[in-house]
Amino acid sequence: xxxxxxxDAALKADPEGRNPARLTKLHEEAAALLxxxxxxxxxxTHAWVYALVSGNTAQSNALEKRLTSLGxx
Amino acid sequence: MLDHAELTQALKAVTQPVASARGLPNALYTSAExxxxxxxxxxxHGWACIGFxxxxxxxxxxxxxxxxxxxxxxxxxxxxxLRVFENVCRHRGxxxxxxxxxxxxxxxxxxxxxxxxxxGKLRATPHVGGPGINVHESIDPERTGxxxxxxxxxxxxxxxxxxxTAEPFADFIAPLRARWADFDKPLFHGAGSSFxxxxxxxxxxxVENYCESYHLPWIHPGLNSYSRLEDHYHIEAPRQFSGQGxxxxxxxxxxxxxFPDFEGLPAKxxxxxxxxxxxxxxxxxxxxxHTFAIRLDPKAPDHTIENVEIYYTSxxxxxxxxxxxxxxxxxxxxxxxxxxxxxxxxGMQKGRGAPNFDGGRFSAVMDSPTHCFHDWVASRLA
Numbered sequence: 001x002x003x004x005x006x007x008d009a010a011l012k013a014d015p016e017g018r019n020p021a022r023l024t025k026l027h028e029e030a031a032a033l034l035x036x037x038x039x040x041x042x043x044x045t046h047a048w049v050y051a052l053v054s055g056n057t058a059q060s061n062a063l064e065k066r067l068t069s070l071g072x073x
Numbered sequence: 074m075l076d077h078a079e080l081t082q083a084l085k086a087v088t089q090p091v092a093s094a095r096g097l098p099n100a101l102y103t104s105a106e107x108x109x110x111x112x113x114x115x116x117x118h119g120w121a122c123i124g125f126x127x128x129x130x131x132x133x134x135x136x137x138x139x140x141x142x143x144x145x146x147x148x149x150x151x152x153x154x155l156r157v158f159e160n161v162c163r164h165r166g167x168x169x170x171x172x173x174x175x176x177x178x179x180x181x182x183x184x185x186x187x188x189x190x191x192x193g194k195l196r197a198t199p200h201v202g203g204p205g206i207n208v209h210e211s212i213d214p215e216r217t218g219x220x221x222x223x224x225x226x227x228x229x230x231x232x233x234x235x236x237x238t239a240e241p242f243a244d245f246i247a248p249l250r251a252r253w254a255d256f257d258k259p260l261f262h263g264a265g266s267s268f269x270x271x272x273x274x275x276x277x278x279x280v281e282n283y284c285e286s287y288h289l290p291w292i293h294p295g296l297n298s299y300s301r302l303e304d305h306y307h308i309e310a311p312r313q314f315s316g317q318g319x320x321x322x323x324x325x326x327x328x329x330x331x332f333p334d335f336e337g338l339p340a341k342x343x344x345x346x347x348x349x350x351x352x353x354x355x356x357x358x359x360x361x362x363h364t365f366a367i368r369l370d371p372k373a374p375d376h377t378i379e380n381v382e383i384y385y386t387s388x389x390x391x392x393x394x395x396x397x398x399x400x401x402x403x404x405x406x407x408x409x410x411x412x413x414x415x416x417x418x419x420g421m422q423k424g425r426g427a428p429n430f431d432g433g434r435f436s437a438v439m440d441s442p443t444h445c446f447h448d449w450v451a452s453r454l455a
Contacts, residue, residue, distance in 0.1 A: 017181070041205025048207075049186050049199050053150075055178030072205045 002031055020050035024059060041072040075106035080454070083432065087451040096432035097451065102275040102425040108374045112141045114453050115353050117235040120245045122355045122368050123147065125382055126155055126229045127171075127262035133191070135180065136173040141371055143235060145222060146170055146180075150191040155226060157233050158219040161202050162187055162194065169219075178312060179294055180219075193219035202234040218352050229384065249351060250428060258335050261391030263363075266383035267402045269347055274422035276354060276371040279379065280446055282418050283348065283356045283367075286317040287439035292413050299323050307442050310347055312452055315445035316349035322360050326402045330364035335386045350442075352449050362386060365385055365407060375422050378413065 002010070002039045007030045010022075017023060027047035044067050051060035067073045083098040087168045101107040115121070123138045137160050145344040148162035160169050162182040170181055170187070179196050180187040188197035195214040202209035205260075223234045227240025227250065232242060239245065250257065272279065280346060282288065286305035289296055304321040308314070322344055326330070335342075338361055346360040356367040363385050370378040383404055384389040385402045424430060 016183075020178075021416075036204055042200075045199045045205055045207055049181065049188060049197055052179040052188050052197055053177075053181050055176075060178075067205075067207065073207050 001032070002029060004030070007033075017050065021052040021056065023047075023050040024054065024056070024063075028063075035038065037070045041067060043068050044070070045072060075100050075104050075110070082320075083434055084451040084455050085440050086432065087447050088455075090436040091435050091441050094435055094444055094447070096435070096444075097277065097447050099425045099427075099430060101450070101454075102277065102422065103374050105374065108141075108371070109288070111450075112427075112455060113370075115450070116141055116371075117143070119353065119453065120225065120232045120234050120242060121237050121353055122230050122232050122366075123157070124231050124368065125262070125366070126226065126231060127382060128231075129155070130262075131420070132135070133175045133177055134173070135170050135176055135346075136282050137168070137170045140233070145233065147231060148176075148180075149284075155224065155231060156191070156193070157222040157231065158193055158223040159222060161291065162219070163217045163219070164198075182241075187218050193221055195219075221375045228256070228357070228364065228366070230351075247348065248310050252310075253347075253359060254366065255338055256335065260364060260384040261386065261388050263383040263385050263400050263404070266391075266399065266400050267380050268404060268408055269450040270379040270381070270411055270415065271409075272377050272379060272418060273375055274377055274418040275374055276369045276377045276423070277446070277450065278421050279414075280350045280353070280356065280379055281365075281401060281443045282421075283442055284315050284317065284350050284442035284446055286319075286325050287436065288414075288417065291412055292417055295410075296392060300364070300406055308347060309442055309445045311445060312449050314351050315442035316347065317442060318347040320345055320346060322346035324360070324362065324403075325398055326406065330396075332390050332396065332399060332403075333386050350446060352446065362390075363403065365416045368410070381407065381411065383407070433441055 007026050009018050024047045027043040032042035034040050048060060048063035048067060050064055053056055064073055086095040087097055123140050123145055124147050128136050130145055132149055132151050132153055135146055135148045138147055146158045146162040148156045150156055150228045151449045163167055164185060164187050167182050167184040171179055173381045179190050190196045195217045198212055199207050202211055223237050225232045227246045290302055300319050300321045304319055306318045308318055342361045348358045350356050354369040358365045363383060367385045368380040370380060372378060390396050
C-alpha cells in the first residue's frame with residue numbers, strides 16, 4: 001500500500017486525468033489512509049468521478065454506495 | 074454598416090423574376106452585420122449541416138464543432154446513435170470538449186468536473202454542496218442536463234436546427250429525398266478521401282458558382298471533351314435547393330479498374346450525374362459509383378472552409394487496399410476541379426468591394442439555378 005506522499009506524487013503526475021482508472025484507484029487508496037468521513041468523502045468523490053469517466057459501472061455504483069453512507073450523496 | 078432600409082429594397086430586387094432580378098447586395102458579402110444576420114436567420118433558424126456521421130465513426134466518439142461561433146458537440150453514444158448538444162457545461166458555461174476524443178463513460182467538464190452521461194443527463198456534481206458533498210437542493214439534475222440540439226441525418230450529413238423552430242427535418246429534406254430516392258442506399262465513407270480547401274470568399278459565392286454549369290467551359294476546360302455545356306441541365310426547387318445535372322458522366326480514372334455501382338440504379342444513372350446545393354451550406358454530387366459532399370463552413374464574411382467527403386457504394390470500394398489507388402485518383406480529380414473554381418469565387422469576393430456594383434445581373438437562361446439560391450437567401454433575410 002503506497003503512502004500518502006507516493007499517492008500525492010502519482011496524482012500530480014496526471015493533472016489532466018488521462019488515466020481515469022488509475023486515478024480512481026489512487027483516490028481510493030488516499031481515502032483509506034484517512035480517518036474522518038469528511039476527509040474520506042473528498043477522495044471518494046474524486047474516485048467516483050473517475051470511475052464514471054472510465055465507464056466502470058460496477059465501480060461507480062460501489063463508490064456511490066460508500067459516498068451515500070458517508071453523507072456525500 | 075448594414076443599412077436595413079437599403080437592404081430591404083435590395084432584397085426586393087433579388088426576388089424579382091430572374092430576367093429582371095439583381096443579385097444580393099455587397100453588404101451581404103462583406104459586412105460583419107450581414108454575416109451576423111445570416112448567422113441568425115439562415116444558420117440558426119433553419120437547418121444547417123455541421124458535419125458527418127463519418128466524423129464520429131465509433132461509439133463514444135465526440136467532436137466539437139463551431140457553427141459560426143456556436144459551440145456544438147457531435148457525439149455517437151454507446152448505443153451508436155448520433156446526438157448533438159450545445160458543447161457547454163450547464164454550470165458556468167465552460168466548453169466541455171475542446172478536441173475530438175473517445176469517451177468510454179461520462180463527459181467530464183474540465184473546470185469543476187460536472188459529469189454528463191452520453192444521453193446528456195447530468196450525472197455528477199462533485200463538491201457542489203461543499204467538499205465531499207455532491208448534491209445540493211438548488212441543482213436539479215433532471216433540469217440541468219446538456220442542451221440537446223434538434224438534428225437530422227441524410228446521406229451521412231448531420232443537420233441541426235439551433236433555434237428549434239424550423240419545420241421538421243423530414244419535411245425539410247423530403248423534396249430532395251424524393252428526387253434522389255434511387256440513391257437512398259448505404260454509403261461507405263472513403264478512406265483517405267477527405268480534404269479541405271481554404272477559400273477567401275463568402276460562403277454564398279461557393280454555392281452560387283456550384284449551382285450553374287454556365288462557367289464550365291471556361292473554368293473547367295477538361296470537362297469540355299466529354300461533358301459539354303449542352304449536356305447539362307438545370308435543377309431548381311424554388312426555396313429548397315438548386316443545381317445542375319449532366320447527361321454524360323463518364324469516369325476514366327483507370328483503364329483496368331472501376332468502382333462498383335450502386336445496386337439497382339435505373340438506367341438513367343448509367344451516364345447521368347447531379348450536383349445540387351442543399352441550402353444553405355452543402356454542395357452534393359451523386360454518381361452511379363460514388364457521391365461527394367462539400368460542407369461549407371463560413372468563418373468570416375470573406376472566408377470559408379470547404380470540407381469535402383467522398384462516399385462509395387461498398388465497404389470494399391471505400392476501405393480496401395485494392396481500391397486505394399483509385400480512391401486517391403478520384404479524390405485528386407475532384408480536388409483539382411474544385412481548386413479551379415477558387416480564383417473565380419475569390420475574384421467575385423474582391424468584386425464585392427466595388428461600391429457601385431449593384432448585385433449584378435443574371436442570364437435568364439444560364440443563371441437561373443444561381444438566382445434560385447439568391448431568391449432563397451433573400452426570402453430568409455427579408
